Amino acid sequence: MEEYFFDCPYCWEKISMLLDVSVHHQSYIEDCETCCNPIQIDYTTLEAEVAYFEANSLEQ
Numbered sequence: 001m002e003e004y005f006f007d008c009p010y011c012w013e014k015i016s017m018l019l020d021v022s023v024h025h026q027s028y029i030e031d032c033e034t035c036c037n038p039i040q041i042d043y044t045t046l047e048a049e050v051a052y053f054e055a056n057s058l059e060q
Contacts, residue, residue, distance in 0.1 A: 004043075004050055009057040011035040019053075021045045029058070 001018045008015055013034040020026065027042045037057065044052040 002050060004053060006053065006055050008032045008034060008037070009039060009055055010037040017041070019043055019045075019050060021048045021050065 002021045003016050004019045005014055005016045007013070010032060011034055013032070015033050017030065023045065025042075025044045027040070029038050030041055031038055040054075040056045040058055042052075042054045042056075043050055
């Protein structure tokens with residue numbers, strides 16, 4: 001597991017999540033710990049490190 005910091009796409013607060021770097025790719029929805037809005041999380045790992053990370057709002 002690796003702690004990863006990013007800005008919430010809704011409230012712009014810096015938040016952190018624990019990412020499982022033993023899995024090559026994950027995509028899921030998790031609520032912001034500050035504003036509670038749902039965030040679409042997508043990330044890819046390479047050699048147990050985060051190679052790509054994206055956090056998007058679900059608003060259209």
